[in-house]
Amino acid sequence: MLGLMQDWPLLIHRIIDYAARQHGQREVVSRSVEGPIHRTNYSQIRERSKKVAQALEADGVRLGDRIATLAWNTWRHLESWYGITGIGAIYHTVNPRLFPDQIVWIVNHAQDRMVLTDLTFVPLLEAIADKLPSVERYVILTDRAHMPATKLNNAICYEDWIAAQDRDFEWADFDEKTAAGLCYTSGTTGNPKGVLYTHRSNVLHSMSLVHQDALRISASTVVLPVVPLFHANSWSLAFSCPMQGAKMVMPGPKLDGASLYELMEQEGVTMAAGVPTVWAMLLAFLQKEGRKLSTTKFMLVGGSAAPRAMIETFERDYGLTVVHAWGMTEMSPIGSLCAVKSSLSHVTGEALLDLKSKQGYAPFGVDMKITDDEGRELPWDGKTFGRLKVSGFAVTKGYFGSDENILDPQGFFDTGDVATIDPEGYMQITDRSKDVIKSGGEWISSIELENLAVGHPDVAEAAVIGIAHEKWSERPLLIVVAKEGRSIDRRNVLSFMDGKIAKWWMPDDVQVISEIPHTATGKINKLKLREEFRDYRLPE
Numbered sequence: 001m002l003g004l005m006q007d008w009p010l011l012i013h014r015i016i017d018y019a020a021r022q023h024g025q026r027e028v029v030s031r032s033v034e035g036p037i038h039r040t041n042y043s044q045i046r047e048r049s050k051k052v053a054q055a056l057e058a059d060g061v062r063l064g065d066r067i068a069t070l071a072w073n074t075w076r077h078l079e080s081w082y083g084i085t086g087i088g089a090i091y092h093t094v095n096p097r098l099f100p101d102q103i104v105w106i107v108n109h110a111q112d113r114m115v116l117t118d119l120t121f122v123p124l125l126e127a128i129a130d131k132l133p134s135v136e137r138y139v140i141l142t143d144r145a146h147m148p149a150t151k152l153n154n155a156i157c158y159e160d161w162i163a164a165q166d167r168d169f170e171w172a173d174f175d176e177k178t179a180a181g182l183c184y185t186s187g188t189t190g191n192p193k194g195v196l197y198t199h200r201s202n203v204l205h206s207m208s209l210v211h212q213d214a215l216r217i218s219a220s221t222v223v224l225p226v227v228p229l230f231h232a233n234s235w236s237l238a239f240s241c242p243m244q245g246a247k248m249v250m251p252g253p254k255l256d257g258a259s260l261y262e263l264m265e266q267e268g269v270t271m272a273a274g275v276p277t278v279w280a281m282l283l284a285f286l287q288k289e290g291r292k293l294s295t296t297k298f299m300l301v302g303g304s305a306a307p308r309a310m311i312e313t314f315e316r317d318y319g320l321t322v323v324h325a326w327g328m329t330e331m332s333p334i335g336s337l338c339a340v341k342s343s344l345s346h347v348t349g350e351a352l353l354d355l356k357s358k359q360g361y362a363p364f365g366v367d368m369k370i371t372d373d374e375g376r377e378l379p380w381d382g383k384t385f386g387r388l389k390v391s392g393f394a395v396t397k398g399y400f401g402s403d404e405n406i407l408d409p410q411g412f413f414d415t416g417d418v419a420t421i422d423p424e425g426y427m428q429i430t431d432r433s434k435d436v437i438k439s440g441g442e443w444i445s446s447i448e449l450e451n452l453a454v455g456h457p458d459v460a461e462a463a464v465i466g467i468a469h470e471k472w473s474e475r476p477l478l479i480v481v482a483k484e485g486r487s488i489d490r491r492n493v494l495s496f497m498d499g500k501i502a503k504w505w506m507p508d509d510v511q512v513i514s515e516i517p518h519t520a521t522g523k524i525n526k527l528k529l530r531e532e533f534r535d536y537r538l539p540e
């Protein structure tokens with residue numbers, strides 16, 4: 001027997017409708033690309049996103065068409081997402097930090113019909129536009145006063161584009177499984193792969209994550225999404241904030257420590273979300289200037305492993321609760337968060353920091369397992385490493401434009417990460433499967449070594465790669481960057497690590513360089529590092 005509840009499709013525009021009705025005056029504050037701080041609210045965002053939807057339709061955009069955005073976190077970008085999805089078109093977030101050739105590849109693969117771009121990226125697009133035949137129009141996210149002279153095809157300024165519309169428009173109606181968003185993984189190996197979110201997956205993913213043990217977003221929260229909308233679906237924040245009526249503080253193009261600090265203090269930010277590199281910059285600023293955070297209480301950090309020392313400093317010196325999260329584009333993106341379960345509420349001190357350094361447990365909607373190479377499940381003992389596999393309502397089952405089956409026989413997706421899971425369910429990433437160091441048939445976690453090394457007072461950043469070794473097949477090389485004004489003594493770093501890890505995990509050598517290369521999503525670019533150290537030989 002079927003129940004008698006209403007069919008109420010989980011469509012994204014219902015989120016902005018709700019926000020406008022129940023939290024219409026709640027602010028969305030942005031540092032604009034043009035410079036000044038801009039203030040709007042959910043009521044206005046909804047009105048203007050309706051105009052975006054109308055403008056798209058007037059330009060002939062239809063259900064299923066892809067619309068690229070190359071843009072920072074601002075109110076215009078947010079409006080665009082809701083306008084695009086409101087007619088059943090697909091926002092395709094392009095990461096502007098990618099190499100131009102990769103952007104060309106991605107836009108062509110997605111067959112984007114339009115590009116909505118910030119002023120910042122107009123020169124970049126002008127340089128590649130002749131290689132983007134599918135793009136019929138470029139909308140520059142600015143007003144007439146700031147509109148540049150550009151040769152981009154059919155270019156129009158956003159404010160003029162939407163001003164021509166009258167808002168007399170009903171959101172389109174369609175199946176909740178309709179595609180809503182497209183985000184390509186950065187493709188540090190091989191070509192990028194397109195992950196295609198649905199309305200349903202986005203709504204469910206956001207709904208399942210707002211609570212106290214995850215994003216902690218409520219109507220009284222003031223959220224600073226430093227994580228860009230173009231990075232892994234903005235960790236759901238573009239949906240979960242309006243869904244709860246939280247104030248949003250959008251940092252625009254300025255992500256340096258001083259600019260973020262200014263926004264956090266001026267706007268009363270209570271919750272901030274970003275990758276470790278961003279928080280390292282903020283921390284350096286706070287320490288250098290001797291500042292404190294007066295309103296921020298909660299920090300979400302993920303995208304790469306959060307160093308233990310960073311968690312400790314923010315909690316001890318700045319009074320924050322830091323929650324470490326893990327996920328990936330393919331998971332919408334959040335797959336685990338490290339809140340403390342009540343069974344562990346007695347844990348304190350170093351043991352609590354150890355716990356908080358883990359990537360955490362899966363929220364409702366994510367099933368996890370670890371397996372060996374043959375797909376056999378491995379025990380949750382906190383020691384055994386295995387391939388981390390996941391399934392869930394917001395986990396991908398395939399890539400855009402590809403028929404390849406990427407799931408195992410049980411329907412799980414292989415994350416490419418290697419992890420342990422402890423008896424309490426806490427998962428810890430030990431490596432990406434291609435970065436793990438295979439020494440004498442055993443695995444050494446490059447992440448664990450990196451986290452340990454950045455605890456040294458002279459080390460700003462650390463990366464560990466495997467170097468070919470005749471006897472052991474691979475041995476770890478530690479590559480470090482010194483903190484400003486410090487110098488690094490190789491032996492001193494090694495003796496700092498000695499005793500904190502198994503003897504055979506100790507790096508064979510330490511190399512000091514001036515800068516560690518990063519990928520477009522802020523991760524350590526190990527591929528590049530391995531290239532740079534191709535001719536390097538370990539000391540005897």
Ligand code: ADP
Nearest residue numbers: 185186302303304305325326327328329429521
């Ligand atoms: P891309 O692969 O495009 O750089 P993703 O955000 O999809 O961007 O990357 C996902 C990967 O990032 C994960 O598979 C994992 O290797 C890594 N990652 C994300 N969060 C963490 C974390 N908290 N700790 C360690 N690794 C992480």
